Amino acid sequence: xxxxxxxxxxxxxxxxxxxxxxxxxxxxxxxxxxxxxxxxxxxxxxxxxxxxxxxxxxxxxxxxxxxxxxxxxxxxxxxxxxxxxxxxxxxxxxxxxxxxxxxxxxxxxxxxxxxxxxxxxxxxxxxxxxxxxxxxxxxxxxxxxxxxxxxxxxxxxxxxxxxxxxxxxxxxxxxxxxxxxxxxxxxxxxxxxxxxxxxx
Numbered sequence: 001x002x003x004x005x006x007x008x009x010x011x012x013x014x015x016x017x018x019x020x021x022x023x024x025x026x027x028x029x030x031x032x033x034x035x036x037x038x039x040x041x042x043x044x045x046x047x048x049x050x051x052x053x054x055x056x057x058x059x060x061x062x063x064x065x066x067x068x069x070x071x072x073x074x075x076x077x078x079x080x081x082x083x084x085x086x087x088x089x090x091x092x093x094x095x096x097x098x099x100x101x102x103x104x105x106x107x108x109x110x111x112x113x114x115x116x117x118x119x120x121x122x123x124x125x126x127x128x129x130x131x132x133x134x135x136x137x138x139x140x141x142x143x144x145x146x147x148x149x150x151x152x153x154x155x156x157x158x159x160x161x162x163x164x165x166x167x168x169x170x171x172x173x174x175x176x177x178x179x180x181x182x183x184x185x186x187x188x189x190x191x192x193x194x195x196x197x198x199x200x
Contacts, residue, residue, distance in 0.1 A: 047083045093117075094139070104124055140168050
């Protein structure tokens with residue numbers, strides 16, 4: 001079976017153990033506990049397939065800062081596959097360019113085309129197949145952001161982004177990748193996952 005978002009949907013019945021739902025009323029620490037107790041999710045399996053079958057590509061990230069707001073803009077090329085981090089907080093997102101098939105464990109598969117504006121709920125993790133080059137931007141309310149960060153060097157901005165990720169991302173290790181001895185180190189795997197994969 002080719003690796004597609006549809007293939008994820010077809011596998012739902014085989015991966016009921018990893019099927020997780022989050023409610024709007026759950027606290028962030030409860031979401032951490034629930035997600036970290038899952039042995040393997042469908043998106044972990046999809047991630048393992050793309051790591052095993054495709055070369056990594058870079059999806060450039062641009063950071064934007066205004067008082068109280070951090071925005072993360074990502075470009076992904078047509079033909080690539082992506083998996084997201086697990087989002088700890090509800091936040092806004094915008095698809096300003098392109099088209100992609102998106103799958104998450106709660107909503108299933110949908111096709112999004114620019115322009116599109118939506119809300120990501122806490123606990124969401126997505127997989128995507130990019131149909132046309134996309135620009136996807138997330139917007140996060142971060143109280144310590146002054147807006148002056150936009151004048152800092154790229155290296156200084158990355159240190160701030162590391163602190164932001166501790167607030168907005170739930171730590172997660174894909175145990176299927178940890179079992180794969182053919183990839184060098186976990187850190188290298190994490191860097192690859194952040195970038196996505198492209199079909200030849």
